[in-house]
Amino acid sequence: MLIQxxxxxxxxxxxxxxxxxxxVMRGIADGTIGxxxxxxxxxxxxxxxxxxxxxxxxxxxxxxxxxxxxxxDLDLAGPVLDKHSxxxxxxxxxxxxPLDRRLRRPCADDLRARPGPYxxxxxxxxxxxxxxxxxxEATFRTWYRMSASHHRPDPCARPADKRLYGVRxxxxxxxxxxxxxxxxxxxxxxxxLGSLVMDVKVGSGAFMPTxxxxxxxxxxxxxxxxAAGTPTSVLLTDMNQPxxxxxxxxxxxxxxxxxxxxxxxxxxxxxxxxALASEMLIQSGLARDAQDAERRLAQTLxxxxxxxxxxxxxxxxxxxxxxxxxxxHYLPTAPVVHEVAAPCDGVVHAIDTRALGLxxxxxxxxxxxxxxxxxxxxxxxxxxxxGQTLSAGEPLLRVHAADREAAEALxxxxxxxxxxxxxxAEIPPLVHATLRQEDLP
Numbered sequence: 098m099l100i101q102x103x104x105x106x107x108x109x110x111x112x113x114x115x116x117x118x119x120x121v122m123r124g125i126a127d128g129t130i131g132x133x134x135x136x137x138x139x140x141x142x143x144x145x146x147x148x149x150x151x152x153x154x155x156x157x158x159x160x161x162x163x164x165x166x167x168x169x170d171l172d173l174a175g176p177v178l179d180k181h182s183x184x185x186x187x188x189x190x191x192x193x194x195p196l197d198r199r200l201r202r203p204c205a206d207d208l209r210a211r212p213g214p215y216x217x218x219x220x221x222x223x224x225x226x227x228x229x230x231x232x233x234e235a236t237f238r239t240w241y242r243m244s245a246s247h248h249r250p251d252p253c254a255r256p257a258d259k260r261l262y263g264v265r266x267x268x269x270x271x272x273x274x275x276x277x278x279x280x281x282x283x284x285x286x287x288x289x290l291g292s293l294v295m296d297v298k299v300g301s302g303a304f305m306p307t308x309x310x311x312x313x314x315x316x317x318x319x320x321x322x323x324a325a326g327t328p329t330s331v332l333l334t335d336m337n338q339p340x341x342x343x344x345x346x347x348x349x350x351x352x353x354x355x356x357x358x359x360x361x362x363x364x365x366x367x368x369x370x371x372a373l374a375s376e377m378l379i380q381s382g383l384a385r386d387a388q389d390a391e392r393r394l395a396q397t398l399x400x401x402x403x404x405x406x407x408x409x410x411x412x413x414x415x416x417x418x419x420x421x422x423x424x425x426h427y428l429p430t431a432p433v434v435h436e437v438a439a440p441c442d443g444v445v446h447a448i449d450t451r452a453l454g455l456x457x458x459x460x461x462x463x464x465x466x467x468x469x470x471x472x473x474x475x476x477x478x479x480x481x482x483x484g485q486t487l488s489a490g491e492p493l494l495r496v497h498a499a500d501r502e503a504a505e506a507l508x509x510x511x512x513x514x515x516x517x518x519x520x521x522a523e524i525p526p527l528v529h530a531t532l533r534q535e536d537l538p
Contacts (some may be wrong), residue, residue, distance in 0.1 A: 125182055143273040151275070354407075
C-alpha cells in the first residue's frame with residue numbers, strides 16, 4: 098500500500114491496522130518516507146485520534162522499528178523491571194531483598210530530580226566524570242559477566258520514534274495522545290520488560306496541562322502497555338511544586354544521594370520514590386503488599402544496599418569508584434549563590450513550577466537548542482515549599498549561577514513564581530491516584 102493512501106485513510110478518520118502502521122514506521126526508520134509525509138501522518142492522527150486497539154498497534158510498530166532486547170540467553174535471577182519519569186528509585190529496588198541480582202543499569206533518571214518538564218542528563222553534562230548514560234549492549238553484556246548485579250541498558254531511541262518526534266516538534270502535533278503513548282511505550286516495551294511502572298505528573302510543572310489530561314494519558318498508557326503484553330501501572334503524582342527542594346544537575350545529584358544515604362526520609366522526593374518503588378515490587382510479585390514492599394525498601398537504606406548498588410552502577414558505567422563517598426569532590430559548585438527574598442509576609446499558597454524549570458534553563462542548566470552545552474553547576478536550592486510561612490525578606494530560594502548578573506536578572510521572575518498570602522494553604526496529595534488495568538473505565 099502506498100504511504101499516501103495510508104495518510105488519506107487517517108485523514109478521512111478511518112482506522113489503520115497493524116500492517117499499515119508497520120509500513121509507516123519502517124518507512125520513517127529507513128528514510129523512504131519524507132518529512133512532509135511524516136508531518137501529514139502526524140497531523141492526521143492529531144486531528145482524528147486513534148481507537149484503543151489502533152494506539153496499541155502503533156505502539157508495537159514503534160517498538161519493532163528498531164532493536165528489541167531479549168534476555169532469554171542471560172541467567173537472570175528474576176524479572177526485568179522498569180519505571181519511567183522521575184528517577185533514583187532503581188538502586189533502592191535493586192537492593193530490596195530478593196531483587197538483589199535482578200535489575201537494570203541506571204539511566205540519567207537515577208541522577209536527577211526533575212523540577213519541571215526539562216530533562217538534564219548529568220552524565221552527559223560532566224556532573225559524574227566518565228559516566229555513560231547510553232552504554233551499548235556489548236558494553237552491558239561485558240559488564241554483566243563481570244558484575245554481581247544484573248542490569249541492562251535501554252536500547253537506543255527507536256529509529257522511527259526519534260525521527261517522528263522531530264517532525265512532531267515542528268508541526269504542532271506533539272500533544273497528540275496516541276503519538277505520546279506510542280513514543281513513550283514504544284521505547285520502553287523494546288527493553289523486554291516483565292512489568293512497567295509509569296509516573297505521570299499532575300500540576301503546574303507537569304507535561305500535561307490539566308489533571309483531566311494527565312489522567313487520560315495515564316489511562317491510555319495502562320491500557321496500551323497491558324494490551325501489548327507488558328503489565329503496566331501508573332501513579333499520578335503531584336508536580337505543583339518541585340519534587341526536591343533544588344533544581345539543577347549537580348544539586349539534584351546531591352539530593353538523590355541524601356535519599357540513598359537514608360538522611361532524608363521525610364521529603365517529597367523520598368515519599369514519591371517510596372510509592373513508585375513499592376508499586377514496582379508489588380506489580381512484579383516480589384512483595385506481598387504495600388507493607389511488605391515498604392519494609393524491604395527501608396532495609397535498603399538501613400543496611401546501605403541502595404547506596405552501595407548506586408555506587409556500583411556509577412563505577413560500572415565509567416564513573417569514579419568512590420563517587421558515593423566523595424561526591425562533593427566530583428560535583429561542581431557555582432561561583433555565585435544569590436538569595437531571592439520574599440517580598441512580603443505570608444504562606445506559600447502556589448508555586449509556578451514550570452517557571453522554576455525555565456529559570457534553570459536560562460541559567461545554563463538545560464538546553465535551549467540541541468547543541469547547547471550544559472553547565473552542571475547552576476540551579477536553584479532551598480526552594481520554599483507549599484504551606485511554608487515566610488516573613489518579608491526571608492529567602493524564597495537560592496540561585497546558583499555562573500555570575501551575579503545572571504542571578505540578579507532572574508530574581509524578579511523567580512519571586513513572582515511564588516504566591517504568598519495569609520491563611521493556611523491547601524497542599525495537594527503527593528500521589529493523586531494509582532491506576533492498574535483493573536481500574537480502567
